[in-house]
Amino acid sequence: MLYIIGLGLGDERDITLRGLEAVKKCDKVYIEAYTSLLSFGLSTDGLSTLEKLYGKPITLADREMVEEKADKILSESQESNVAFLVVGDPFGATTHTDLVVRAKKLGIQVKAVHNASVMNAVGICGLQLYRFGETVSIPFFTETWRPDIRVKEPSLESLCRGKKLYEPPRYMTVNTAIEQLLEVELLQGESEAYESLVLTVEFLYLIAFLEVYNEDTLCVGFARLGSEDQMIVAGTMRLLQMVDFGAPLHCLVIVGETHPVEEEMLDFYRLTDDVPQHTGNV
Amino acid sequence: MLYIIGLGLGDERDITLRGLEAVKKCDKVYIEAYTSLLSFGLSTDGLSTLEKLYGKPITLADREMVEEKADKILSESQESNVAFLVVGDPFGATTHTDLVVRAKKLGIQVKAVHNASVMNAVGICGLQLYRFGETVSIPFFTETWRPDIRVKEPSLESLCRGKKLYEPPRYMTVNTAIEQLLEVELLQGESEAYESLVLTVEFLYLIAFLEVYNEDTLCVGFARLGSEDQMIVAGTMRLLQMVDFGAPLHCLVIVGETHPVEEEMLDFYRLTDDVPQHTGNV
Structure with missing residues (x-):
């Protein structure tokens, strides 16, 4: 058995x-x-x-x-x-x-x-799991590799890279993910960019409503979901980029259209003025 | 606390x-x-x-x-x-x-x-959770109420009905769900029918890729997911309608485009000739 x-x-x-x-x-x-x-x-x-x-x-x-x-x-x-x-x-x-x-x-x-699983535990932020869209993992960009040059069959190459990344492990952060997402958005404009991110690899799940995003798009960043010191912060991409989420694992939800009850719950996590820094016990 | x-x-x-x-x-x-x-x-x-x-x-x-x-x-x-x-x-x-x-x-x-949660445990059938679409609950049709007459503001009426249904509880079955889904599909044709099902109520989650379905659409029916006597059967809507899934709770996944690994896993649950009946320990 x-x-x-x-x-x-x-x-x-x-x-x-x-x-x-x-x-x-x-x-x-x-x-x-x-x-x-x-x-x-x-x-x-x-x-x-x-x-x-x-x-x-x-x-x-x-x-x-x-x-x-x-x-x-x-x-x-x-x-x-x-x-x-x-x-x-x-x-x-x-x-x-x-x-x-x-x-x-x-x-x-x-x-x-x-x-x-992180797939259901993200519901703690108040967004209805029923309404979530597709989930993707976001790979690390490198100097020479960006998802936008996918025409050159990057999948094999990136898989090889992905394999090498295991030792030592690198964990994607909310900040790097947003940085990369915004870079792709700038390069490619439309929501097509999303598809290019559904490529491979490591440790960050983008649970996304398939719509165009930009710096002002509301997101929720999570770190160590389910742990005693989990951290959940809602805010625009611009704001979340400045937040120190601390140790892995991180994940990111791009928020679509919300219902009032979802809004009420999100408000508890919403970033207003001060940008929180990870203190080890949030 | x-x-x-x-x-x-x-x-x-x-x-x-x-x-x-x-x-x-x-x-x-x-x-x-x-x-x-x-x-x-x-x-x-x-x-x-x-x-x-x-x-x-x-x-x-x-x-x-x-x-x-x-x-x-x-x-x-x-x-x-x-x-x-x-x-x-x-x-x-x-x-x-x-x-x-x-x-x-x-x-x-x-x-x-x-x-x-059923929202992540359905992954046991081999379909990638990453690729799931929106989830809906399917209400019971009545003699006078069908989701297709939603122009007459059925929401309040159906909510009242829904409330009354709690005593005694009725649980939606895979079979009734499919019957209703096919009825709506016949009435309305296009995938618009889906929207009319995202109305209310009880105990069956349709985890659906938003595409048109018909009798030949591959689905996976689940009963008592996570229990010792859980039952998981993959087959067309037509076939699944004949399966006795036994006691609640039931849920249904409408399968979209699949990957080869997903196919391999689905095959273990796939219905071929004999239609299984619930024996209390499947």
Whole structure:
């Protein structure tokens, strides 16, 4: 049996009772290391926080390992109970569809244990999840690569780059994202620019109503969503660019037309005069 | 302090450790009764399953109570720790924005504990959450009311009806939803029909790419998503209409253009010849 278990967004306490129960039944526990594991106490002191909670060792599985050593994980799953832990929800921002497909083809039973994902947790800002548009990841621009030169088949090239970015990981910030978005908007004008951003890569989700944006467009910036020290700020692109959101992960919502109730809730997060700086506990 | 705590989708074991910790700190615990609480062991033997787990009594809060007695919940939150439990995620399918707004206006600290929502858990079918379109609830048609006669200001009338539907609750099924969708499509032809469905009411979320559909459109039907006996079937509208999905809650995804990886995953759920009937454990 292969358990794919969502850990939620905050820290080790965000696993569900069902998830914890499953981990305790497993002979082998892997944890995906694609996304930030900072808040799960994994970066500095190894895996100790989670290992202590689970009472067993955990193997860190980076993207390469999951792709190349999937056979090992799968053959172990044929003979025993294996847990594959995922930050957020197993089928949220990062899908683990490939592993599941391969498991199912081998006749291995797969059980998913759901949890919160950034895809639903952004609802905390008051915007109705029902009305959200498509989500995209925003890649880092480089000196020589911009999404606007996509005619030269940048996808392979950027994928290679993306791969190299994993060590050391760089996390997209709200500020850089807005900077890049505005640069593209200036270059290309129309909302077509959006499409060019739906290319690849890292750690920032733009949950966007597909409309043209500019410096005055209302956005909501999020950092460490679901953690004790999460930060949520609503304001124009211009204002949000000046906000220090602190440690990753960041994400950004471009706000479309709003309802009055949505407005009321957004007001609690709205930036007026002072630009907040991350203090470690907002 | 007012804690708004997501219970997740399955049963009492889907609360997170963080959520359980918060409930245990609270002097008063409410649970919203808008959505199905069947699987949480609340309908037949009162609140015993959850009360046993939490070690304290729970007050069932129906929609009327939350609307009319919010003052009581809020004044209790000013003096002590109050938990307001929500099936799914607090800001998922059903928002509790109004309660949060009122609390914040009174200066009450509000903490949300996130969990899985149907809005992200549907990703289990293999379709990329990033690419989902708008979500709508589908109301029950009646003899005299169809969304297509919306020119006669049906919204107030239907809201009144909607309210009456709460006792006894009726849950929309995949089958009725498809029947109604096809009826509207026949009447109105074009995708405009969609808009007429974004009107009100209960318990079925149509997560739809905004395109025209017909009997041959591929859909995915879900029942009891996140529960041990969840059922997921992919097939054309025509085929899914014949499937017995069993007990609520149901939801339906109308599938747009797919990627090969999405296809591979969908194949595991795809209906070919035999039409499955709910056996209580699929």
